[in-house]
Amino acid sequence: MEQQTQQQIEDGGNNQAAGTNNRWAPTPPQLRILKGLYYDKGFKYPTPEQIQEICLHLKQYGQIEDKNVFFWFQNLKARERQKLKEFRNVPVGGSLDLNFGSTGSTSNDRSIDLNFGSRVGYGVDGSIMEQRGEYHQEIETLPLFPMHGDDIFGNIKTTSEGGSGYGGDSRISLELSLNSYGDADMV
Amino acid sequence: MEQQTQQQIEDGGNNQAAGTNNRWAPTPPQLRILKGLYYDKGFKYPTPEQIQEICLHLKQYGQIEDKNVFFWFQNLKARERQKLKEFRNVPVGGSLDLNFGSTGSTSNDRSIDLNFGSRVGYGVDGSIMEQRGEYHQEIETLPLFPMHGDDIFGNIKTTSEGGSGYGGDSRISLELSLNSYGDADMV
DNA sequence: GCGATATGAATGAACG
DNA sequence: CGTTCATTCATATCGC
Numbered sequence: 001m002e003q004q005t006q007q008q009i010e011d012g013g014n015n016q017a018a019g020t021n022n023r024w025a026p027t028p029p030q031l032r033i034l035k036g037l038y039y040d041k042g043f044k045y046p047t048p049e050q051i052q053e054i055c056l057h058l059k060q061y062g063q064i065e066d067k068n069v070f071f072w073f074q075n076l077k078a079r080e081r082q083k084l085k086e087f088r089n090v091p092v093g094g095s096l097d098l099n100f101g102s103t104g105s106t107s108n109d110r111s112i113d114l115n116f117g118s119r120v121g122y123g124v125d126g127s128i129m130e131q132r133g134e135y136h137q138e139i140e141t142l143p144l145f146p147m148h149g150d151d152i153f154g155n156i157k158t159t160s161e162g163g164s165g166y167g168g169d170s171r172i173s174l175e176l177s178l179n180s181y182g183d184a185d186m187v
Numbered sequence: 188m189e190q191q192t193q194q195q196i197e198d199g200g201n202n203q204a205a206g207t208n209n210r211w212a213p214t215p216p217q218l219r220i221l222k223g224l225y226y227d228k229g230f231k232y233p234t235p236e237q238i239q240e241i242c243l244h245l246k247q248y249g250q251i252e253d254k255n256v257f258f259w260f261q262n263l264k265a266r267e268r269q270k271l272k273e274f275r276n277v278p279v280g281g282s283l284d285l286n287f288g289s290t291g292s293t294s295n296d297r298s299i300d301l302n303f304g305s306r307v308g309y310g311v312d313g314s315i316m317e318q319r320g321e322y323h324q325e326i327e328t329l330p331l332f333p334m335h336g337d338d339i340f341g342n343i344k345t346t347s348e349g350g351s352g353y354g355g356d357s358r359i360s361l362e363l364s365l366n367s368y369g370d371a372d373m374v
Numbered sequence: 375g376c377g378a379t380a381t382g383a384a385t386g387a388a389c390g
Numbered sequence: 391c392g393t394t395c396a397t398t399c400a401t402a403t404c405g406c
Contacts (some may be wrong), residue, residue, distance in 0.1 A: 072385095077387085078393080232394085261383095264395085385398085388393100388396095389395085
């Protein structure tokens with residue numbers, strides 16, 4: 001993803017005039033946190049509880065809803081995967097004729113038909129090789145945010161059986177490095 | 188048509204190296220082929236594999252990447268659709284048909300299962316906690332509006348049960364102290 | 375030199 | 391989850 005010089009800054013503090021803008025856009029701090037979770041922590045499969053938790057925490061940086069967090073992760077995952085797929089060189093057998101209707105070009109005038117109409121018809125390679133054998137979620141109970149004072153569990157009730165070893169207080173200090181993904185990428 | 192706070196790119200001291208083409212533009216032959224596929228062949232939904240293939244062929248006419256082909260089709264489709272919508276405001280005059288009285292039955296049938304793949308069914312605020320079986324009744328309620336779920340994700344029907352539910356519970360102890368002052372998210 | 379337009383690029387939201 | 395839609399941002403080009 002070449003996020004070059006595109007960044008839609010939301011207004012400095014508040015946002016959403018309500019009515020004119022329907023589409024959520026992450027504020028810079030929100031983006032940073034989300035990316036930190038995804039890239040730094042490798043946290044890509046948030047559970048509903050975690051989505052809510054993340055959302056709650058992000059609310060102090062701007063208006064946001066659960067579904068926004070949900071979509072954000074979904075889209076990022078999907079697009080990374082899509083990118084990999086597109087960049088993968090396929091040993092195409094060369095069936096797609098693109099030289100039809102050559103308007104006075106050099107030579108070559110074959111007008112074979114394009115085998116469109118068949119979505120994913122020819123699996124030249126066929127090897128989808130979805131290296132998705134992940135056991136996602138095997139990630140160690142990621143420590144997202146400190147409790148601060150927010151009673152996040154006020155109504156979520158994560159069924160804390162207490163049996164967990166770490167749950168109580170062993171908060172792993174995950175000092176998210178202030179890495180800016182926004183500009184680290186280049187084309 | 189109304190744009191909000193449009194931020195102009197103000198490179199924070201890191202200007203893009205000149206010479207590196209920022210933006211791809213199709214060469215005449217490329218454009219001819221692309222248009223030929225779209226209009227002549229009616230080929231509008233290329234699969235990722237086909238995108239690669241098209242891109243490969245187009246490379247002999249100039250530098251091009253997969254994503255360029257991808258975006259080209261996306262944009263063309265989107266803009267044609269956009270044009271059609273704009274012209275639907277035809278001042279046809281007269282024939283003001285109002286099918287009021289159609290007691291729309293207000294059947295909010297939309298699947299409201301907000302199980303993000305887990306079997307949680309939490310009710311943060313008691314809004315959604317409905318977890319029904321797989322029984323769906325193929326309702327043909329034509330979705331006049333593509334369901335504007337402005338409320339909480341009252342209609343995120345991910346219905347992804349593939350996860351098969353692991354622990355389900357995930358401790359959400361949070362940490363991640365990031366100093367958000369400064370906020371250098373700019374690009 | 376600007377303003378309007380065309381279009382490449384990005385991404386939130388939604389569908390199947 | 392992969393794909394598609396819709397909206398917006400960003401920029402090159404054109405016209406005045």
